[in-house]
Amino acid sequence: MARVWIHQVAPEESEEQAFTAVALKQVGRGQYHIGIVHRRDRGLIDLLHLAWHHDLKNEPLRPGFVVVDPDLSPPRARSVAAMCRLVWQRHQSGGLPYGIKYTEGRFDARTADLLLEGQTCGLTCATFVLALYASCAIPLLAVDTWKTRSDDVAWHRRVVEILRQTGASLEHLESVEAEVGCARFRPVDVAGGCLVDERPASFEAATTAAVGVLEILRTLSKDGSARKRSQ
Amino acid sequence: MSLAESIDLFADTQTVAGGSSGAPSAAIERSSDVRRRSGALDFGGVVTVVKRMQGRPESSATVAIVDKGVVEVFLEHMQALSERNMLDAALDYVFDTMDRWFDKGSFELSNRVLRAVDPSRTHEDLLIGLLTISHTARSHLTARADLLARAREVLEHRLGVRQANRALSGLE
Numbered sequence: 001m002a003r004v005w006i007h008q009v010a011p012e013e014s015e016e017q018a019f020t021a022v023a024l025k026q027v028g029r030g031q032y033h034i035g036i037v038h039r040r041d042r043g044l045i046d047l048l049h050l051a052w053h054h055d056l057k058n059e060p061l062r063p064g065f066v067v068v069d070p071d072l073s074p075p076r077a078r079s080v081a082a083m084c085r086l087v088w089q090r091h092q093s094g095g096l097p098y099g100i101k102y103t104e105g106r107f108d109a110r111t112a113d114l115l116l117e118g119q120t121c122g123l124t125c126a127t128f129v130l131a132l133y134a135s136c137a138i139p140l141l142a143v144d145t146w147k148t149r150s151d152d153v154a155w156h157r158r159v160v161e162i163l164r165q166t167g168a169s170l171e172h173l174e175s176v177e178a179e180v181g182c183a184r185f186r187p188v189d190v191a192g193g194c195l196v197d198e199r200p201a202s203f204e205a206a207t208t209a210a211v212g213v214l215e216i217l218r219t220l221s222k223d224g225s226a227r228k229r230s231q
Numbered sequence: 232m233s234l235a236e237s238i239d240l241f242a243d244t245q246t247v248a249g250g251s252s253g254a255p256s257a258a259i260e261r262s263s264d265v266r267r268r269s270g271a272l273d274f275g276g277v278v279t280v281v282k283r284m285q286g287r288p289e290s291s292a293t294v295a296i297v298d299k300g301v302v303e304v305f306l307e308h309m310q311a312l313s314e315r316n317m318l319d320a321a322l323d324y325v326f327d328t329m330d331r332w333f334d335k336g337s338f339e340l341s342n343r344v345l346r347a348v349d350p351s352r353t354h355e356d357l358l359i360g361l362l363t364i365s366h367t368a369r370s371h372l373t374a375r376a377d378l379l380a381r382a383r384e385v386l387e388h389r390l391g392v393r394q395a396n397r398a399l400s401g402l403e
Contacts, residue, residue, distance in 0.1 A: 040319040073398040075359035082322040082360060086330060137366045137401035199401075 003195055004213060006220055007037075007045075007065045020072070020080040022129055022194055023047055023065040024187045024213070026221045034125050034187035036132060037061050038081035048084045050128040053168055054095030058088045066216050070133075070140065070194035080136050087132060097122030097172060098163065100156050101179035104134060104143050121175035124159075126187045139200040140193040146183040146203050156180040188214055302343045313354045322360045329364045338371040345374040350385040355398065358382045362402045379403065 007023065024034040035049025035057075045061040061067075072080065099122025123131055133140050160177055168176075192210025193201035201209070305328060312321035332341050345365065350358055362379060369375050379402065386395035 043319075073359075073394065075356040075398050076363075076400075078318065078322060078356045079360045079363040082319070082326050083363070085323060086326045089327070090330075135367060136363050139401070 003069045003071060004216060005067050006216065007061055007067050008063050019069075019074075020077045020084065021067050021069045022191055023061060023067045024191050024217070025065045026217050032187040032217065034129055034190055036080075036084055036129055037065075037067060038084040040081065046084075048088055048132075050096055050098070050123055050125045053098035053122070053163060053166065053172075056088070056091050056095040058084075058092065064220065066191070066213060066220060068191040068194045068213060070138070071197075072138065076136070076138065080133065080138065083132060083136050087135075096128065098124065098159070098168075099176050099179060100124060100159055100184065101182040102127035102130065102143065102185055104139075121172065121179065124185070126185045126190045129190050130185060140190060141185065141206055142200040142202045143185075146185060148181070148183045152184040153181055155184060156182075186210075188217075301340065302347050305344055306347055309357060310353070313357055318354060318356050321354075321357055325357065325360050326364050329361075333368045333371075338368070341365065341368070342372055342374040345372060345378045348378055348381075350378070350382045353385075355386055355389060358386065359398055359402070362399070366402055 020036060020038045022034055023037045024032050027033045033049065033051075035047045037045050037047050039045045046058050047061045047065070048056070048058045051057045099120060101120045102123065103120050130140055130143075157180060160173065160180065163176060164173055188210040189203075189206050191213045192208070193199075193206035195209040195213070196202075196205045198205070309321050309325055312318070312324060329341060329344070332338075345361065348358075348361060359382075362375070362382065365372050365375050379399070383395060383399060386398060389395075390398065
């Protein structure tokens with residue numbers, strides 16, 4: 001059964017079983033965006049994603065995303081989808097803060113609030129996915145194995161600059177600036193982690209598995225042709 | 232009262248929250264309002280459901296008074312949705328309600344629900360849902376470990392040991 005495929009169909013009702021997976025798309029040179037796709041029985045496939053600072057979105061999945069199935073048991077997949085709906089219900093109006101450091105954040109079932117530890121002040125699109133799965137007791141990545149990479153800091157600084165340009169509060173900017181230099185969890189790392197059978201996936205295992213996903217994304221960005229691949 | 236009738240209660244009746252038996256009064260709220268503020272069910276006592284009999288003038292309406300515990304109402308509603316094959320709606324109800332209970336610190340009520348769940352007559356997706364939504368609050372939920380053990384037994388019987396382990400992985 002395919003664990004990675006390119007989503008090509010327009011949003012429509014589906015008779016298939018409820019499920020959840022992650023979906024990512026190239027949004028610029030070397031830039032990717034990721035969210036969680038979730039579906040009810042006989043429902044649309046929705047994409048829940050943290051688009052930006054206090055901008056949480058839930059919308060029908062459009063064609064062109066690469067979907068990666070973490071291969072959960074059907075009852076667990078249905079619960080993750082229910083958690084997606086709960087988080088969307090609770091946070092659709094206020095969104096969630098954007099920040100770059102992640103230390104096993106999760107949504108607390110006691111409050112449905114986002115819980116972050118230490119100096120962490122928000123989530124990226126990738127760590128939002130990690131936090132939501134972690135809230136369902138499904139740790140996708142072994143967070144404590146994550147390594148910093150040479151181009152992380154440049155990306156961090158760009159985030160801070162865009163936050164500044166888009167009107168984030170001074171307090172939030174200072175908090176995010178204090179996180180610059182931390183290990184970055186990239187969207188393709190999360191997608192790679194979904195393909196590793198032994199959870200949580202280590203840095204090495206997830207980044208190795210991510211190579212195949214990146215290849216599909218590059219192919220897609222070149223020709224966008226309809227195809228489905230098995231991995 | 233059958234499960235189907237309990238669903239009808241939610242749809243067609245008025246609910247007095249907090250009373251033990253009283254007749255309809257200004258305190259009556261429509262059940263939809265009560266459910267919208269699901270915290271209203273969170274008083275750990277008894278919900279009195281007043282059912283207006285269909286087809287009778289309101290002035291002489293005969294009312295059937297049924298005292299139902301909050302736990303029973305919760306589980307009956309969950310089961311009724313499940314039996315109508317509305318599993319996602321049942322899960323949304325479970326997640327939303329328990330999340331609000333946790334938010335209010337109503338862990339004893341949550342424990343009573345977890346104790347009252349009968350895994351043998353609960354769909355496996357709902358068992359996993361109950362264990363999922365209660366996972367991060369598990370340190371407050373003394374009844375959760377017992378439900379986990381009872382659910383494991385049932386899931387192993389229904390799905391086999393391997394699939395049961397897969398479904399329960401991380402929820403311990």
